Amino acid sequence: MTPFRCSKCSSRAIYFRRSDGLWLCASCLGKFLKKRVESYLRRRRDLTPQERILVVLAGGTKSLVNLDLICRVERVYPLVEVKAIIIREPVVIPPKINLVKVLRNIAGELGVEVVGEVDINCESNDVWRARLVACLDVVKAMGFTSVALGMTLDDRVVNLLYGLVTGRVTFPEYMINGIKVLTPLMSIFLKEVLIYGISMGFPVFYSGCLRDTNEKVITNFIYELEEEDPNVKFTLYGSLTKVLGLMGGRGASSEVD
Numbered sequence: 001m002t003p004f005r006c007s008k009c010s011s012r013a014i015y016f017r018r019s020d021g022l023w024l025c026a027s028c029l030g031k032f033l034k035k036r037v038e039s040y041l042r043r044r045r046d047l048t049p050q051e052r053i054l055v056v057l058a059g060g061t062k063s064l065v066n067l068d069l070i071c072r073v074e075r076v077y078p079l080v081e082v083k084a085i086i087i088r089e090p091v092v093i094p095p096k097i098n099l100v101k102v103l104r105n106i107a108g109e110l111g112v113e114v115v116g117e118v119d120i121n122c123e124s125n126d127v128w129r130a131r132l133v134a135c136l137d138v139v140k141a142m143g144f145t146s147v148a149l150g151m152t153l154d155d156r157v158v159n160l161l162y163g164l165v166t167g168r169v170t171f172p173e174y175m176i177n178g179i180k181v182l183t184p185l186m187s188i189f190l191k192e193v194l195i196y197g198i199s200m201g202f203p204v205f206y207s208g209c210l211r212d213t214n215e216k217v218i219t220n221f222i223y224e225l226e227e228e229d230p231n232v233k234f235t236l237y238g239s240l241t242k243v244l245g246l247m248g249g250r251g252a253s254s255e256v257d
Contacts, residue, residue, distance in 0.1 A: 015195045018230035026199040033196055037069045037184040046180060047146070050079045053182070054144040055112070057103045058087035058120070058131045059151075060206040061197045064106050066150035066185055068200060071110055073184075083144075085135050086117040089207040097205045106202060115142060122209035125168060128159070130209075132176060139179055146180035154190040154222075156183075157233045160240035161218050189233070 004013040006025035013023035024032060041047055055070055057063045067084055074080045086103050100117060107114050118134045120127070128149060139147050162168070173181055185193060194204060211219075225232045 014199060015192065017192070019189075019234075026196075029192065029196055029199065033065075033188060033192065034069055034072050036188050038073050040184045040186065041073060041182070044180070044182070049077045051077075051146055052081045052142075052144045053083070053146050053148055054115070054135065054139055054142070055082060055084045055148045056087060056131055056135060056150070057084050057107065057114075058089060058149075059155075059208055060093075061202055061204050062152055062185065062190065062193045063150035064103070064202045065193045065197045065200070066148060067107065067112060068110055068202075070148055070182075070184060071112065083113045083115050085115055085138055087131050087134055087207075088117055088119045089209065090120070090122055091206075091208050091210055093206045097203065097207075099207055102203055102205070120209065125162075125166070125212065125215075127209050128155075132181065136177065136179070140177075144179070146182050148182040148184060150185055150193075151183040152185045152188055152190045152193055153233050153237065156186055157222055157236050157240070158215065158219050160237065160244060161222070162215055163244065164240065165214055165218065 004016070004023050005011065006013045006028050007022040008028040009025060011025035011027065014026050015024045015029055016022075017024060051074070053070060053074065055063070055067045057067065067082075071082055074082055084103075084107050086100055088100060092099050104114055116138050118138065120134050121130050128151060131149065132147065135147065138144075175181060198204060222233065222236070225236075229235070
């Protein structure tokens with residue numbers, strides 16, 4: 001069988017991007033994701049060449065991709081510091097994964113210092129805010145100027161719709177207690193993040209808290225819609241942020257391209 005070729009460079013493709021009909025090889029997928037992260041960080045406008053970024057390793061493979069891409073973008077600035085913190089989360093899939101060991105090993109391979117480990121409080125349904133709260137003391141004590149979460153477009157859309165259904169907006173603010181909250185993967189599909197992670201040799205795994213029934217139903221509903229329209233997540237994100245903004249929802253933003 002003739003392998004599919006990358007639409008950009010004609011190398012062997014590893015991913016078909018349904019939203020625009022492009023086949024991408026590992027290299028071009030990496031360049032595409034890096035460009036997305038660059039665009040997000042550039043639009044922030046409040047970041048400086050002396051930024052001290054603490055990357056939260058939580059949620060599984062996507063947090064490692066988040067760390068990798070932030071390093072690729074920000075290390076061109078010699079005064080920018082990128083370090084990581086591990087969130088020890090109660091649910092790990094597959095369960096045989098040694099969460100802390102995996103995160104520490106790959107952070108080390110990327111040349112990133114892990115400054116500590118903290119536990120997450122899963123009593124709240126707002127897992128992303130819980131992750132932020134869990135590491136805020138470290139952020140303040142060590143003088144970080146920003147904290148980065150590996151929240152993908154899929155996470156954003158699920159959390160926005162969940163907020164409308166339950167009356168609880170479940171994504172973090174643009175800034176919390178004077179600390180900038182970064183979500184560089186917010187315009188990237190989870191599938192793209194995972195395929196890039198695999199191409200980098202990262203293990204595919206999930207960590208977090210037990211999901212409630214509403215979240216599972218919402219997630220399945222969104223993926224069913226995506227089968228019919230590969231761009232539905234972008235459409236939903238734009239519509240939901242406008243609705244929540246009119247309702248005074250916390251943290252509503254329309255930064256996704």
